[in-house]
Amino acid sequence: VTPLAWQGGPADGRLWMLDQRALPLAERWIPLDTADEVATAITDMVVRGAPAIGWAAAWGAFLEARRLGDQASAAALAPALARLRAARPTAVNLMWAIDRLQALAARSAPSELADRFFEEARAIGAMDRAANRAMGDAGAAEVEGDGLHVLTICNTGSLATSGWGTAAGVIRSLHAQGRLACAWACETRPWLQGARLTAWELQRDGVPVRLLTDGMVGHLMKTRRIAAVFVGADRIARNGDSANKIGTYQLAVLAHHHGVPFHVVAPTTTVDLATPHGDAIPIEERSPDEVTAVQGVQIAPEGTPAWHPAFDVTPAALIRSIVTEQGAARPAYEASLAAAVQAGVATHSAR
Ligand code: MRU
Numbered sequence: 618v619t620p621l622a623w624q625g626g627p628a629d630g631r632l633w634m635l636d637q638r639a640l641p642l643a644e645r646w647i648p649l650d651t652a653d654e655v656a657t658a659i660t661d662m663v664v665r666g667a668p669a670i671g672w673a674a675a676w677g678a679f680l681e682a683r684r685l686g687d688q689a690s691a692a693a694l695a696p697a698l699a700r701l702r703a704a705r706p707t708a709v710n711l712m713w714a715i716d717r718l719q720a721l722a723a724r725s726a727p728s729e730l731a732d733r734f735f736e737e738a739r740a741i742g743a744m745d746r747a748a749n750r751a752m753g754d755a756g757a758a759e760v761e762g763d764g765l766h767v768l769t770i771c772n773t774g775s776l777a778t779s780g781w782g783t784a785a786g787v788i789r790s791l792h793a794q795g796r797l798a799c800a801w802a803c804e805t806r807p808w809l810q811g812a813r814l815t816a817w818e819l820q821r822d823g824v825p826v827r828l829l830t831d832g833m834v835g836h837l838m839k840t841r842r843i844a845a846v847f848v849g850a851d852r853i854a855r856n857g858d859s860a861n862k863i864g865t866y867q868l869a870v871l872a873h874h875h876g877v878p879f880h881v882v883a884p885t886t887t888v889d890l891a892t893p894h895g896d897a898i899p900i901e902e903r904s905p906d907e908v909t910a911v912q913g914v915q916i917a918p919e920g921t922p923a924w925h926p927a928f929d930v931t932p933a934a935l936i937r938s939i940v941t942e943q944g945a946a947r948p949a950y951e952a953s954l955a956a957a958v959q960a961g962v963a964t965h966s967a968r
Contacts, residue, residue, distance in 0.1 A: 641817040652681035652697040659704035666777020671710035675738040682731040689730040691722040708851040742779040748884040748942035749780030756787030763796040770803040771862035772814035773849035784847040838875040850883040857933030857950025858895025869935040885961030895930035
């Protein structure tokens with residue numbers, strides 16, 4: 618499964634997105650024709666997951682470049698790129714993709730700009746696919762033995778990337794190696810990415826998955842042998858503090874208490890060396906209505922005040938390794954992440 622697909626050529630093609638809000642009950646594909654529509658789709662969670670929203674934004678930028686035609690330039694593109702960049706605040710892959718396109722615009726002639734954006738949007742997808750496979754295998758090497766039970770949260774699979782996923786990619790690698798007994802998937806309140814998306818895509822691929830609500834994790838770790846926790850990330854600060862879906866931090870604290878290794882799995886494009894530590898990561902706050910209602914059905918008394926931070930930050934001290942496509946980075950993260958990012962940049966610009 619893929620979160621989005623380009624159908625047709627650069628001149629007449631259309632961007633299609635799988636509406637992740639409707640899954641798993643309906644597989645609805647939505648056509649998008651403008652950068653503005655893409656930005657709205659990102660904000661509204663039609664597409665979500667850090668690498669996928671960066672990739673989607675690249676296609677949005679191409680749509681604007683195509684619309685501008687011979688008038689396309691860095692200056693003419695600026696409003697649409699700013700709108701895409703602001704679609705969600707936490708996942709730095711979005712800013713990474715827009716930075717690349719901005720730099721590409723600055724060095725392209727107007728007549729060739731749209732074609733170059735088209736190639737770049739395709740290349741961003743291809744880079745992510747390659748990174749996913751490398752992360753999957755590197756993450757699987759972090760655990761020993763077989764018959765493994767591992768725990769994850771949110772959706773970090775094919776729907777969140779352009780390939781087989783980050784943390785879910787590790788789960789797929791373990792399964793492919795015949796070492797996975799069960800992937801425990803947290804439901805992930807309030808958007809239910811675990812229940813709706815991870816359970817759906819792993820089951821489709823025949824990977825053994827078992828769902829639990831977020832509040833059951835402590836009891837799970839106390840009563841069963843969990844080999845490791847693998848989670849994705851939306852932004853990793855220079856010191857290794859990692860922002861991911863709300864609820865991740867409590868998994869790390871519980872894992873620490875129970876002696877379960879906790880691993881973050883993300884491409885180097887999720888590492889933000891400009892952000893020194895987790896307190897400096899912007900945390901998206903979404904509407905409290907998404908907490909007081911589940912899929913549009915009100916569950917709390919009308920007018921109940923609620924809080925909805927969409928992400929939390931796990932301190933580096935609780936993270937056993939940060940697995941990127943360059944391998945497993947270990948503490949002290951300042952040095953190991955800087956080296957991984959440098960190697961990643963070399964690979965990305967060498968294409
Ligand atoms: O709000 P979402 O669904 O976009 O949040 C997604 C996550 O938190 C993922 O864990 C993260 O983006 C990594 S996806 C490979």
